[in-house]
Amino acid sequence: MWLDNEEKALSNLKKRISLCSRGITMPEKSNSTLHFQSNVGFAGPQGTSCYVGNAPGDHSNQISLSIFPKDHYLAQYALSTEWYENNDQDESGKKEKILCVKNGTYLKRVPINWKGTLSDGRKSNILSKKRFHAYGTFCMGNYWYCRHIQQNEGCKYCTINLSIEKLNLSKWMRDKDNLNYLKLAVSQNSIRSVTLTSGTFESPERTGRELLSLARQIREETGLSVHVQIEPVFDRSLLKELSEVADSIAIFLEFFDENVRKKICPGKARVNSQEDYRKCWEMAVSYFGWGKVVTSNIIGFDEDYDVILKGVERAAKIGVVSTIQWLRVGNPILGNMVPSYIGKQDEVLELHQEMGKILVENSVDNISFKNSGCLGCLGCQATREAVKWARIASVKIKSKLFRQLSRPNYAQPGL
Numbered sequence: 446m447w448l449d450n451e452e453k454a455l456s457n458l459k460k461r462i463s464l465c466s467r468g469i470t471m472p473e474k475s476n477s478t479l480h481f482q483s484n485v486g487f488a489g490p491q492g493t494s495c496y497v498g499n500a501p502g503d504h505s506n507q508i509s510l511s512i513f514p515k516d517h518y519l520a521q522y523a524l525s526t527e528w529y530e531n532n533d534q535d536e537s538g539k540k541e542k543i544l545c546v547k548n549g550t551y552l553k554r555v556p557i558n559w560k561g562t563l564s565d566g567r568k569s570n571i572l573s574k575k576r577f578h579a580y581g582t583f584c585m586g587n588y589w590y591c592r593h594i595q596q597n598e599g600c601k602y603c604t605i606n607l608s609i610e611k612l613n614l615s616k617w618m619r620d621k622d623n624l625n626y627l628k629l630a631v632s633q634n635s636i637r638s639v640t641l642t643s644g645t646f647e648s649p650e651r652t653g654r655e656l657l658s659l660a661r662q663i664r665e666e667t668g669l670s671v672h673v674q675i676e677p678v679f680d681r682s683l684l685k686e687l688s689e690v691a692d693s694i695a696i697f698l699e700f701f702d703e704n705v706r707k708k709i710c711p712g713k714a715r716v717n718s719q720e721d722y723r724k725c726w727e728m729a730v731s732y733f734g735w736g737k738v739v740t741s742n743i744i745g746f747d748e749d750y751d752v753i754l755k756g757v758e759r760a761a762k763i764g765v766v767s768t769i770q771w772l773r774v775g776n777p778i779l780g781n782m783v784p785s786y787i788g789k790q791d792e793v794l795e796l797h798q799e800m801g802k803i804l805v806e807n808s809v810d811n812i813s814f815k816n817s818g819c820l821g822c823l824g825c826q827a828t829r830e831a832v833k834w835a836r837i838a839s840v841k842i843k844s845k846l847f848r849q850l851s852r853p854n855y856a857q858p859g860l
């Protein structure tokens with residue numbers, strides 16, 4: 446039974462890693478696709494929310510998946526798909542359209558309902574679509590730019606400003622408009638929680654105060670839970686007030702490997718050392734609680750996986766959850782860079798397994814959907830699957846040890 450469950454968990458983890466790291470291409474003769482991240486950017490995952498399962502019609506899990514047009518430079522690495530003929534009909538009486546990936550995974554896009562116009566005329570499907578993340582998570586931000594980009598020190602993978610510059614939109618989104626978006630979304634969809642993010646303007650403290658005010662309004666007007674994301678702040682009262690309206694917080698270091706961090710995030714690395722992050726995480730844990738503070742490590746830049754795991758462990762020991770994020774391509778600075786994890790499936794699997802074990806051993810493995818925003822979603826990663834595997838594996842290791850220790854020692858004379 447254990448073996449069955451462990452094998453199943455391992456197989457799910459492997460499938461998840463291959464989907465997240467390589468994305469998919471659509472079958473021949475499908476409608477043309479757009480790689481959102483390369484075109485409209487934003488700061489979230491690069492994909493489209495899909496149900497994912499081992500059988501057609503299995504809607505218990507979701508994934509935010511990159512779908513590459515055939516002419517995208519990463520399409521050659523993506524998993525190919527074909528249409529699966531399902532006789533079941535959807536609510537509108539049409540035959541269900543299910544994608545089958547050749548590794549035995551079935552996918553179906555999570556439907557998004559979006560009808561209506563906002564008072565400021567912003568009703569573009571592109572802008573609204575990017576807000577619907579996996580597992581009913583709605584993503585909102587109030588500043589679609591960043592102090593680091595302004596100073597030519599932006600993170601080299603970040604595409605927060607792409608749509609703003611392409612469509613000549615305002616960098617600021619007023620609270621009123623954000624709330625209108627959210628209310629429209631809630632009226633037509635099943636929204637579970639809100640992730641509140643923003644490019645940093647002026648200072649992280651000022652940004653945090655603006656997000657605090659928006660989070661308060663969201664709680665008051667919709668009752669939804671909120672997950673907030675900021676750069677390190679050292680104002681205890683701000684963290685305390687944030688913890689009163691948000692259930693979890695992300696303070697993303699981005700890379701535990703300092704060489705990569707300095708090269709890829711020059712601005713963030715210049716203003717805050719890893720020690721600054723540790724101090725802020727500790728403060729945040731004291732208000733939000735153990736396992737409610739999140740950081741991430743992006744992979745794809747040929748980083749040292751041992752260094753990442755040491756960082757994951759240091760963070761876990763003070764109550765911080767680490768997640769592995771896949772490189773978001775689309776920023777012109779990266780050009781046609783192929784992420785280093787492509788072709789390293791075994792090492793990437795081991796990285797996830799080891800990370801999963803560390804999270805479980807340090808009790809920072811709460812993967813409940815009841816968590817707010819990204820922490821309750823984990824839709825663009827393989828963290829939930831890594832934890833599920835590690836929970837089974839660590840029970841097995843402990844039980845084996847227990848059996849060895851409690852076995853009578855017949856070799857000892859006189860017993």
Ligand code: SF4
Binds near residue numbers: 579582818825
């Ligand atoms: S974890 Fe979920 S909500 Fe957060 S960025 Fe990924 S898909 Fe979006």
